[in-house]
Amino acid sequence: xxxxxxxxxxxxxxxxxxxxxxxxxxxxxxxxxxxxxxxxxxxxxxxxxxxxxxxxxxxxxxxxxxxxxxxxxxxxxxxxxxxxxxxxxxxxxxxxxxxxxxxxxxxxxxxxxxxxxxxxxxxxxxxxxxxxxxxxxxxxxxxxxxxxxxxxxxxxxxxxxxxxxxxxxxxxxxxxxxxxxxxxxxxxxxxxxxxxxxxxxxxxxxxxxxxxxxxxxxxxxxxxxxxxxxxxxxxxxxxxxxxxxxxxxxxxxxxxxxxxx
DNA sequence: ATGGTCGCTTGGCGA
Numbered sequence: 001x002x003x004x005x006x007x008x009x010x011x012x013x014x015x016x017x018x019x020x021x022x023x024x025x026x027x028x029x030x031x032x033x034x035x036x037x038x039x040x041x042x043x044x045x046x047x048x049x050x051x052x053x054x055x056x057x058x059x060x061x062x063x064x065x066x067x068x069x070x071x072x073x074x075x076x077x078x079x080x081x082x083x084x085x086x087x088x089x090x091x092x093x094x095x096x097x098x099x100x101x102x103x104x105x106x107x108x109x110x111x112x113x114x115x116x117x118x119x120x121x122x123x124x125x126x127x128x129x130x131x132x133x134x135x136x137x138x139x140x141x142x143x144x145x146x147x148x149x150x151x152x153x154x155x156x157x158x159x160x161x162x163x164x165x166x167x168x169x170x171x172x173x174x175x176x177x178x179x180x181x182x183x184x185x186x187x188x189x190x191x192x193x194x195x196x197x198x199x200x201x202x203x204x205x206x207x208x209x210x211x212x213x214x215x216x217x218x219x220x221x222x223x224x225x226x227x228x229x230x231x232x233x234x235x236x237x238x239x240x241x242x243x244x245x246x247x248x249x250x251x252x253x254x255x256x257x258x259x260x261x
Numbered sequence: 262a263t264g265g266t267c268g269c270t271t272g273g274c275g276a
Contacts, residue, residue, distance in 0.1 A: 002269090003269090024275095052268085052270070052274080052275090053269085053275070053276095054275095105275090115275095146276095202265080203267045204264075204265040204266050247267080
């Protein structure tokens with residue numbers, strides 16, 4: 001993320017984001033660029049990182065309380081951080097989670113590919129945890145889930161049924177997680193299921209086309225009580241055209257307490 | 262169709 005501070009500033013300026021959830025920050029806590037990020041308007045920060053890989057963060061204009069870093073699959077690999085954001089609005093406190101699901105490697109075989117096995121175990125442990133936690137309100141789960149749940153979330157699903165991120169077993173495991181937490185996909189709440197929607201294109205693809213290609217790997221899920229207050233949900237593709245872009249476009253959801261009935 | 266380019270780090274891994 002240290003390579004993306006400038007882009008973060010443009011995003012903050014153009015869209016006035018209140019709470020940012022980042023994944024794959026690739027920076028250990030002692031090197032986290034707190035001062036630069038505070039200068040962009042995010043003095044409240046929760047972050048967890050290891051050297052070079054993974055790493056998650058929540059950046060907020062609102063105070064963050066009860067920051068918690070959770071380990072999964074017996075690994076301290078910094079894929080999940082949560083905190084309560086005190087919004088100071090009629091919405092009150094939001095329980096915000098930033099999640100980075102393992103990518104799963106190339107081969108969609110949990111026996112022969114340890115990375116894929118880890119991905120499935122991660123999703124299963126998450127589902128178990130959310131079930132044990134029980135129903136909740138004012139929850140937001142945002143992250144790189146590394147899965148395309150719907151046909152329209154990937155280009156040419158029919159040509160890629162055996163490819164990691166699109167396989168049936170991953171989608172089933174993610175659906176279990178979704179049900180366990182009582183989550184609603186905020187993006188699809190505002191967009192038809194068959195609308196092709198992508199957040200991510202590989203840097204390896206050369207002259208990749210962020211509009212016509214890619215995958216929807218990045219998601220913002222909300223608890224049921226927030227459903228009426230979702231005002232907009234979008235994939236901010238403009239950011240992919242900036243200098244030194246991330247290979248993931250920001251997903252932006254706006255909540256408006258005035259919509260509450 | 263099994264490459265390609267990045268970022269983090271300095272040889273090579275993970276995406």
